[in-house]
Amino acid sequence: MSTEPQSGPGISGDDSLEAAHERNRRIRRLLFGCAAVTVVTTVAIFLVLFDNAASYFFGARISEMLFAGEAVERTVSFVEFFTGTRWAPAHATPAHGVLPIVWGTLAITIGAGLVSIPIGTATALYLSEYASTGTRNKLKPILEVLAGIPTIVYGYFAISFVTPILVDGIATDILNPIGSGLDSISHLAPVLLEPVSAWMLGASVGRYSMLAGIVVVGTMTIPMVSSISEDAMQAVPDDLRNGAYALGATKYQVSTRIVLPAAVSGIFASYILALSRAIGETMAVTLAAGFNPTLTVNPFDEIMTMTAYLVSMARGTSAVGTVEYQSLFAVGLLLFLLTLTMNLLNDRLKQRFQEEYR
């Protein structure tokens, strides 16, 4: 007779109410376990990297010191690690200064930023302020393909296309195999026949160069800047734009003085994301920029990034206990902390950006 809604035991419920509740609790715990896995992963990365990196500096892993009573003996001093300018842990006369490979990573990151930040921002402005909806809906996903292409393909592109242009010059490299008459071109633009490096700096380029790495890493990070910046620009309310137009502003002025400043925290977040990706980028820089740890500012020199060092020293199971193996984790830890800092910075900016216009 009662018309009050009953909280049933479930649709196909032969179970008692108590049993159904117990099952829900069990499922809830299981799902929480899944969520906990993600936190455990982060903790594991921290612990494993610290643990193994310790063997590089102290001769034994932290776990070995604690549980097996291994003696602490310094093999690499922190001072040498952070201030030394020669990096060759596996060399006959070893040197443990990490600066050259940190510089390699920074050089690629800064260079790639110089490519992707201006181009990405301009693309975002075009997509958000100028392009028609149709153009925007086509162009944005096509550009995002750039970020979806495996980085090994960029490495191949660097070796087979970018570097030859730097070495041989645009015309010789592209037009010669196609078979166009080189003579006519040499009259029009003799510069095209020379190596790009020669007319820029008078330098010569080998198989690997910092510049090739910068070009490919810069290209692959363009869509991160353009897509995320464009999202931020779209979030700027039209009222602000219309207000500026009502005061007689041109489209250029609205773009640069209204939209850019209003979306600035989202735009900066995209920059940080792109730079962070460039820091961790591995295969493209390994194949493009090479394996020579040098402190150099010449973009045509071969350099080595932290990630390239990791790749060059990866030996799987065979190398356990050697200095090469231990150094992997010291470098890996440094790389992880570097990107972690960038990610935290990005989080802060993203929160600000979300709060702004809601």
Next chain:
Amino acid sequence: MSTKRESNFLADVDLTREKLVNRLFYGTLVVASVFGLVMLVLLIADVLWEATQALSTFDIDIGNFLTGTSSSRAEQAGFGASILASLWLMALTAVLAFFIAVGCAVYLVEYAPENRTTRLIEANLANLAGVPSIVYGLLVLALIVNDAGLGSVILAGAIALALLIVPIIIVATIESIRAVPSSVRDGSYAMGATKWQTIRRVVLPQAMPGILTGTILALARAIGETAPLIMVGTMLHATRYPSGPLSSFSAMPTQIYNWTYQADRMFNGLAALGIVVLLLFLVAMYALAGYLRNRYETDDGSISNV
């Protein structure tokens, strides 16, 4: 009076200059937008060009290339063992990542209370998504390959790739679950269903196309990943077929890496062909994801797939 004012209106503005600035600015933006497109076209054209060059200059047997094992002699080298290894990797990665990711997403959307633990989990997800892939390789190298003694086998590679894509699948799953309208949920509760029955039989089936799309896109990311596999210590030359999850291997990207830095031009050509195969896999995966999205997505997020 009024005419005088009109003539003074905008008198201090040099309209020609303003127009010039605007056109220059517009031109710059267009050039910048085209740059990305040009690079994309160059990249794909370069790979296709090198691949066709390799086919015409060297005597490459396509059948042997697609089915054979790699070899130190370029004439006999094939890509088949690497393709098989990549398929194994994808299958294991999908199984390992899918359930954990969906479980985590369901917990965060449906169960998680508003407290510090939940905020920690969410903040940590954002951080995990930004960890360089090579670091996951290091983690698995130390923990699974060496400490646990598993060795550099397919399963170890799959664990590294699964850790890498779990955050990506979680984000996609959370979005799809949130998109399920609350009216559908309420209807289920009104029928007397428990929370778990509602999630399992109403929410998840409806969110599944979105979840699968996200999973396929994440796997497309994983299939091209090279660095974590190299850190795990895979063979770089796939000289034999993988027999199962516990055999050593070289997947497609690591094999391409090996061929790319060989000095022999023919190996470079093989790398281009390998890249074409890898890109075809990617295109197929993107197409499948796009198909799922279009097939089940409706404008009002209605219940078309129930």
